[in-house]
Amino acid sequence: MTLHLHDSAAGAVREFAPLVPGRVGIYVCGATPQGSPHLGHVRAQVAFDVLRRWLLRTGHEVTMVRNVTDIDDKILAKAAEAGVPWWAHAYRFEREFAAAYDALGVLPPTVEPRATGHVPEMVELIARLVERGHAYAAPDGSGDVYFDVRSWPSYGELTHQSLDDMEPAADADPRGKRDPRDFALWKGAKPSEPASASWDTPWGRGRPGWHLECSAMAGRYLGPRFDVHGGGLDLRFPHHENEQAQSRAAGDGFANFWLHNHFVTMAGEKMSKSLGNVLGIPHLLREHRAVVLRYYLVSAHYRTALEHSATSLVEAEAAYSRLEGFVRRAAERLGEQPAGQVPDAFAAAMDDDLATPAALAVLHEAVRAGNSALAAGDEAALRTAYEQVRAGLDVLGLDPFSEPWASQAQGSDTARAALDVLVRARLQDRATARAARDFATADAVRDALKDAGIVIEDTPTGARWSLEGEQ
Template sequence: MIRVHDTLSREKVEVIPREPGKLSIYVCGPTVYEVPHVGHGRAAVVFDVIRRYVEWSGVDVTFVSNVTDVEDKIIARAAKEGTSESEVAQRYEAAYWDVMDRLDVGRPDHLPRATEYIEPMIELIGDLVREGHAYVVEGQGVYFDVESYDPYGELSHRKLADLLGTAGGRVEVDERKRSPVDFALWKAAKEGEPAWDSPWGKGRPGWHIECSAMSLRLLGDGFDLHGGGDDLVFPHHENERAQAEGAGHAFARYWIHNGMVMVGSEKMAKSLGNFTTLADALDAHGPRAIRLAVLQTHYRKQMELGEKELTDAASAIRGLDNLARRARVAGIDPSGAQLDDAAVGSFRAHMDDDFGTPGAAAVIFDTARWANAAIDRDDRGEAATLLATVIELAGALGLELADGDGEEGDEEIDALVAQREEARARGDYAEADRIRDQLAQRGITLEDTPTGTIWHR
């Protein structure tokens, strides 16, 4: 039984799927006008881990995440570069998936692009107009009538009166709108911008209508889980919900949101220019360090994801790899070994409680410590069980251990380690130290253990 902190109810609730044994998930994806930064990496890993764990638990997941490929920032980028919006979107979408593949984030089951779903968006806007929740401003577009939808503000826990009082400070007020909080569903065409035909003239969709239309088309009414960053709760997700329900559709049953990556007291953001690109972080620390660093903070909390956090995570990953390498050297084979029931039960308890990855990761590292202790006392059966458990639980979160088998140059290094062992056995400690220093110059660290010497890069 998985329980999540539902943004709408502000309570931890049991997830009861629309269909038993299946879970439908929609997560807002990137607006592709710039290379992704580590904040995007965190969000992607969060929902990748959720998907992986639910599937590992035996549930059939349908995972949808979109690409916004028509939007003001894309248009502005194209104008700045003197190229087309489609060229900008294609280039930066390719850059996005390049780093996500490196990060071992699984591709969605469905990857809708906004420009491919214009007709469903037009249909949804038409439904809102007919239901009295939207109106046309000639020459401007179609707007959602916020005051016509009584539940507006429930998801973000804001009162309409407060929103009306602050609207002028948040958005440009258009006197032709019925209310300053009304938002665009369809924007009338402007010269030089992409546009499509519609009952209200040529134009393009507003940002918010995109996800409402795509999620409903691909997952159907009342799909299970809607996710995204907590910066999307208002106005994007609030507006998504209003659009869908205003048109007569049951929308997401549960809402979950991840916290932001911070740089000091500020959110890491493209617009602030305070970001580290995800590609640079991957080059410096590798995908597993980034994933583990994300896992070590609960998804709803803000976090830093800088040099210290990634260096510490990389060190922890090396510890897991050392266990795997040590077991290989000792001839301990985890394949086919039974799992440790207590560790698996504790892991599940943490993950079922609002995807508590910090506690789940702690279970993995505790089990790794016990596995090392079992190797120390030459309890091979216990060591195999515990190592198999570490491999299984880490894999459920998208982490693989590397035991060093087959790495380039391994045979030569193994030979040098064996020569050092022989030197130590005959008491030639000067020669043993010379070999250790030679390996250290190549970035190889040796660790002498009761069952032999292991090495790692």
């Protein structure tokens, strides 16, 4: 099968082919750690983690670069409000983002560069642009350096906009610009900002512009041309438009594919700190299992808005528990077996622009077939369903026997074992009552367990119990 992905630059789905056969380079815009991560932040990382896992499953080597924008206007402002050094503020929340990614089972990137560690590459990129006539130092002595958008006729091609229809760039004082839409490559040091937030350059002390940072880091680790650049839909303009313009104007081919995930929304509004409608990851993890958060994010196509409601995660818990419960019950019967091949229909869905809702539907259908095989004692059919479900869940980062979920399950084994002792004692009471034909007592035991969220299944080998939603 052939993978097809929606390229934002083309505005259409097209066939994906690596620039180097069997090897894929991916750059994903990571955190700007000005505050705690929310569900919208981690959606992008989960989406591109699924792409990476599918490429690995289909035999590719993947170099994944996920940057940290550890200096920008907002970080400096937030740090000043908090009365802490800007670098301490950034590092505190960088750790929170990393913990959130790890908690949701996102594979570690091949490299995770920080912007502040790549100033030499940024200075070199600016010099190339100045030499080619696409950048200029502001004549007002501010130390700012700008990209000259009118010098690059292709500016606007990523987002299919006309330059004359664009709003002025709001990233620096417009007095030093030739055109209001010129954007800052370098920002001259200001007396109001910490001295530690500036570096020496041929144009004076200062700090990098946001767009310049990503171009320099992508080039450092993936070369002048690479396969995929990803990020949230809100980054298409101006960030990704500016990245592409400055990199290509400097002579680099840059990204061959542009992929963008949609927002997490609440009441139709994008989740964002400025709107005050964020769902922080630390808060969510106190109330829900991390694997359920991941299932919830994977359950919608990455290019569709994910509308969050009060019942969203309850429904995700029930849906994931059906998959997880089958895998565990099948493993009890078969012994834990390695994952097999994904079903053909699952592969077709993933190759169709990572259609994870359709892929999950295939796995749920396999679970239904597997449960029927389990009830009928058809071990061959059970084994097939088990291996297929585990393989598909592995691609989606949801296999309950893989990390980090396996360790989390082990951590809950003690509580589960204690619950098992209590439930089995009640089941023995029920069995004794049934043997004495005291069906009223037997039914009362069953109903009490059901009210506690415990479901009883009578089988030829005795009663089994599971938590509601695990069936």
